[in-house]
Amino acid sequence: MDRNKTEGIVIRQVDFSETSRVVTFFTRDYGRISVLAKGARRLKSAFEAAIDLLTRCQIVFLHKSTSSLDILTEAKLVNRFRAESHQVNAYYAGLYVAELLQSLSEEFDPYPRWYDAAVVTLSRLQSDADFRQAVIRFELVTLAELGLLPEFEQCQCGRPVEENSERWSLWIQQGVLLCSQCRHHEASARPLTGEVLSTLRRLSHSDMADETIPPIPDIQLRIIRPLLTALISNIIDRRPKMLAYLKF
Template identity: 30%
Template sequence: MGAGQVEREHTEAIVLKGVDFSETSRIVTLITPDRGKMACMAKGVKRPKSPMAGVLDTFNRIDLVYTWKDTRQVQTLIEANVANGYAGIKGDLDKSSYGAFLLELALVVVHDNEPSEDFYIELIQALNQLDDWTGEVAVFGAWATLRLLSAAGFAPMLSTCSTCDKAIEANPGFAFESGIVCGACSADQRITVGEYKTLKALADYPARCPRIRNGRSIFGLLATYATSQLESPFRSVRVIRQLERESLG
């Protein structure tokens, strides 16, 4: 396709966020398998009788048709339909909070106009499972975070000490620049042997989240690791921590 040429394309996407552009239009940020992160103008979507009303809500998995032009940063949405609205996530405060972290992670690690099929597939699988999840949501959040970090090339080292490569025995720790460390190496945070075993168990199940418990500390560890690795604050983490404080209070 030549520079400046407009081409009509069809794909699927997850809606990561949306902002109002005018009284009738919104700009939505999507993650797609073939073009990575992409911004689209949805003209007239805020009109009461718009056929796309509710279609572009955050979390929705959609089928869409749009026009692509290399020289513009915001593409034009032509039509869209909901493939999965993830009602199970949207209707549960804990699920939607941890799910929001996964979407924020996608916003940070996925690049504009760069194929991201592997990451997209991992995100779809995570949202599909979270939608039906009946176990501890923090455990699922930790598992999904590991999967997405791995897909993006930011997985922490967990098999042996990330500093000296020795086996992990007593007094394990975690370094936010690399991953697990042994008792002899410097750590940003010491963790229990049980927490290390939980981390390993989550990493050893790539297809489905294992039904284990006590995931809050593990999710917190991985969220701090992601913040350090990506040099990005995550608003959803603050929301999750606030919900945790309220549940304990």
């Protein structure tokens, strides 16, 4: 068995026996992994609170070459996700981050930039920042890392987007931008203005840790929110469950 050390975020837990749990981490070096945490359900567990949902920790696990579960041997808490009692949306947004990491990742397929974006997002959600913008920025990084982020610069025919140009639409199933002349019936019914597309480009190209990004105007949020929901729902063939609890 190989002994591996990495940093990860707890994105799922399932009881395995009276004393143990199967814990799913999204790790920086190995991507999504599921490990058996023996004794994790005991009152005096060796892992204590290090493997609570959404915690970030340093872990050591034994990787088995067979189909049986890997074994978690160490878990040291780095920080815990704490949303204040009045920040209900921040808590649900954290669970939404975990849902995306779980639903859109493959086992042992690392995405360091995606992991770093999740760390930044969970940290930002615990501050007084607008959770809506934090979620949107994470969704854009998610789509970019999966190679599924639409090009917001030009139509599929090559016509460039201008700030004050006509309205555009997005063909959700194909993930391509369409001008009025190329629009398909399958395209998003919500028109995209040059200003909205400029905002999407700015957010897509920005460093996730950049705190100087100006807030997204509410009028643009009302267009961007359903657009990203449609893009992500198209990828996982369902609407993400946690979106039902978020009040955008």
